[in-house]
Amino acid sequence: MGVIYILITISLSLAIFFLIAFIKSAKSGQFDDSYTPSVRMLFDDELKSKKHTKSTTNTKLNS
Template sequence: MSIIFLLIGISLLVALTFLAAFFWAVRSGQYEDDYTPAVRMLFEDETEPDSPPGGTPA
């Protein structure tokens, strides 16, 4: 019977640890932007060319 109390105590400790980690992640801004990661692959990367197209640099 004492093993049940030990397992309950350990499970509460693990649950509180995960809850504390979740609150830390929210407070540190991990969940600030939930829209951009879903559409990031749709954005085009804008890069500047090294030289003008079809000619030599001026």
């Protein structure tokens, strides 16, 4: 029975350690996405051209 108390104590302390480490890394910006904003400008034209193509085909079909 004593082993169970030791294992529970170890697992709780380990879980608390990882929770603190996660919170600390999230606050320091470890998980910030610095890659996507720099690449987003490369794909904006494709999204705009697809929307433009759809709108022009709809107007051609309606005319």
